[in-house]
Amino acid sequence: MLKYVSWALFAVALIVLPQIFTSILSVSILNQMCIAIVFALSYNMLLGQGGMLSFGHAVYFGLGGFMAVHALLAIENEQMMFSVTLIPLVGGLFGLCAALFIGSFSTHKAGTVFAMISLGVGELIAASSLILVSFFGGEAGVSGDRTYGPPFLGFDFAQNIEVYYLAAAWLFLATVCMYLFTQTPAGRMANAVRDNPERAEFIGYSARRVRFISFIFSGFFAGIAGGLFALNYEILTEQNLNAVTSGNVLLMAYIGGLGFFIGPIVGAIVLTLINSVLSNYTDLWLLYLGLMFVLTVMFLPRGLTGFLMMHRTPWHLGKLHLLAKPYAVTAVPGSIFVFSMVCIVEMSHSNEPTFNVFGFALDPSSFLSWGALIIIACLAFIALRRTLPSLRDAWDTANAIDTKPGVRP
Amino acid sequence: MSILQLQGLHKQFGNTPIIRDVSLKIAAGEKHAIIGPNGAGKSTLFHLITGRHTVSSGSILFKGQPIHNRPPYEIARLGLARSFQVTNIFPLLSVFENIRCALLWSQGYKYSFWHLLGKAKALNTRTEELLVEIGLQERRNLPAGELAYAEQRALELGIAIASGAEMILLDEPVAGMSHSEAKNAVELINRVTAGKTLVMVEHDMNIVFDMADKITVLVYGEIIASDVPSKIRGNAKVQEAYLGEVVEEHSHA
Numbered sequence: 102m103l104k105y106v107s108w109a110l111f112a113v114a115l116i117v118l119p120q121i122f123t124s125i126l127s128v129s130i131l132n133q134m135c136i137a138i139v140f141a142l143s144y145n146m147l148l149g150q151g152g153m154l155s156f157g158h159a160v161y162f163g164l165g166g167f168m169a170v171h172a173l174l175a176i177e178n179e180q181m182m183f184s185v186t187l188i189p190l191v192g193g194l195f196g197l198c199a200a201l202f203i204g205s206f207s208t209h210k211a212g213t214v215f216a217m218i219s220l221g222v223g224e225l226i227a228a229s230s231l232i233l234v235s236f237f238g239g240e241a242g243v244s245g246d247r248t249y250g251p252p253f254l255g256f257d258f259a260q261n262i263e264v265y266y267l268a269a270a271w272l273f274l275a276t277v278c279m280y281l282f283t284q285t286p287a288g289r290m291a292n293a294v295r296d297n298p299e300r301a302e303f304i305g306y307s308a309r310r311v312r313f314i315s316f317i318f319s320g321f322f323a324g325i326a327g328g329l330f331a332l333n334y335e336i337l338t339e340q341n342l343n344a345v346t347s348g349n350v351l352l353m354a355y356i357g358g359l360g361f362f363i364g365p366i367v368g369a370i371v372l373t374l375i376n377s378v379l380s381n382y383t384d385l386w387l388l389y390l391g392l393m394f395v396l397t398v399m400f401l402p403r404g405l406t407g408f409l410m411m412h413r414t415p416w417h418l419g420k421l422h423l424l425a426k427p428y429a430v431t432a433v434p435g436s437i438f439v440f441s442m443v444c445i446v447e448m449s450h451s452n453e454p455t456f457n458v459f460g461f462a463l464d465p466s467s468f469l470s471w472g473a474l475i476i477i478a479c480l481a482f483i484a485l486r487r488t489l490p491s492l493r494d495a496w497d498t499a500n501a502i503d504t505k506p507g508v509r510p
Numbered sequence: 511m512s513i514l515q516l517q518g519l520h521k522q523f524g525n526t527p528i529i530r531d532v533s534l535k536i537a538a539g540e541k542h543a544i545i546g547p548n549g550a551g552k553s554t555l556f557h558l559i560t561g562r563h564t565v566s567s568g569s570i571l572f573k574g575q576p577i578h579n580r581p582p583y584e585i586a587r588l589g590l591a592r593s594f595q596v597t598n599i600f601p602l603l604s605v606f607e608n609i610r611c612a613l614l615w616s617q618g619y620k621y622s623f624w625h626l627l628g629k630a631k632a633l634n635t636r637t638e639e640l641l642v643e644i645g646l647q648e649r650r651n652l653p654a655g656e657l658a659y660a661e662q663r664a665l666e667l668g669i670a671i672a673s674g675a676e677m678i679l680l681d682e683p684v685a686g687m688s689h690s691e692a693k694n695a696v697e698l699i700n701r702v703t704a705g706k707t708l709v710m711v712e713h714d715m716n717i718v719f720d721m722a723d724k725i726t727v728l729v730y731g732e733i734i735a736s737d738v739p740s741k742i743r744g745n746a747k748v749q750e751a752y753l754g755e756v757v758e759e760h761s762h763a
Binding site for chain 1: 621
């Protein structure tokens, strides 16, 4: 029951969001999110569910995307006649074909071997994209136009909002399919092979075949994401299949949380926001993103979703409220510390004599600005170290199961 | 009729022979124990039979069919299951999922991505039955990696027997258990392997002489005796090579 409610909420959110955030920018961000979520979920089929660490997942995204642009061109040139609503499927099928071929030799082993092959194939395809100009279009890439072809229910997809609803429909469909895959024998055995490939073989399953199946599906859904990208931007370049894109999807899945189906969704949303919103405020957003990744790996190995899920035990014990005050008390020095560090970093980076950080006028040439910030940062750090133990205690209390009602262990 | 037949089996790693000219017949329904000092090649013999290692020469016939040098998953599908000396389970999957995965192939699901496990009634019922059988029904939702040691061993056994294999190989099933845990484990093994062919490697001589219909003694990769327990006890070669002290201690006790 809860399952159906979650799916219904997901669908409602997809429908309502562009009605709340109506500006051109927010619709464009929502489009990016749809693409990123499908891509990140497809990546998690490999890493989170199948235990295959890929450094070249952009290959299937990019190849699917390029094929989708070529399909757009074919529609434009009237070589083919079908609705552009099916373009993501073209991308998906091409991603699937690429995964069939590459997976046939890369899924023999998981671990380092798989990771290295994925890296090599990724570099190979990215390099050849600048050589095979007829398909990849060289440095300029390939561009198309999504407004040709027979209109779908009267829409010609000239507006971004029309593309959004198309992308949202594909996102919903792809998410349902990827979720259902986890509930099938092949999907469950992917988890088993991730945990213990050797034992999987002794219960009748070829670990390689199990990995191969996950790999093909992963390529298919990455291709769909590429097709959505092609529809949204109408252009694909080498950037879309290189190592940066591959790294980005790894960050999304990891920061969101590999162990949960919704983890990559959370990661894709957060990273798209950082990508598009934070980059408007600062040139250093990549630095902050990198720090966030390192901190996640160190302190939240199960990602943001894992952090939220940690609160399930206190919730079930009815002790979640015990955490509210310690959280608030820690948040004050914590946010002051982060804020002053950000100011220091931004000031080191700035060339301007005075500039504003969230309304504070700072001057990189003045000792006063530097001194004040460093003192504030130090004080906040000391305060943080003093509040942390009480947070830890509160956490232990909130997670402890009371042996008798009213008795604190 | 013998269900498993080893003929002139050799295995060497590099230049080191581990298994030397082992020939053995195991009858269907027999409880067969393989004993021998550490490093005798007992585990290697299991690995050869179940396809984890390739054989250097010789042959292995299971139900009259050659199985040597075939991959483990093909051998498992023929109805030859095994457990491991070091617990070998799926640590992140729940106890329930561990057993269900072990059932999948024998229930005909193969690599299906068009069946939903939640709707597979017969499969889920059988999984629950097995959980009751191995006494882990109350732990069903716990990740297998969080079970206590003896419980993990029970799960290990459950995974091995889930497929309904005719022949089961157990590698030191009670190693590392306390006396009472081992007693429970033996009861469990007897219960779940009733009517099946059982081959086990075990160091605990009380258990071996209690359970086995036949005992094979392996020393330095060679079989020095293979007979019923009463004759093994009296076998001079066995006493000399390995068992003497242990058997005497056992009979004095």
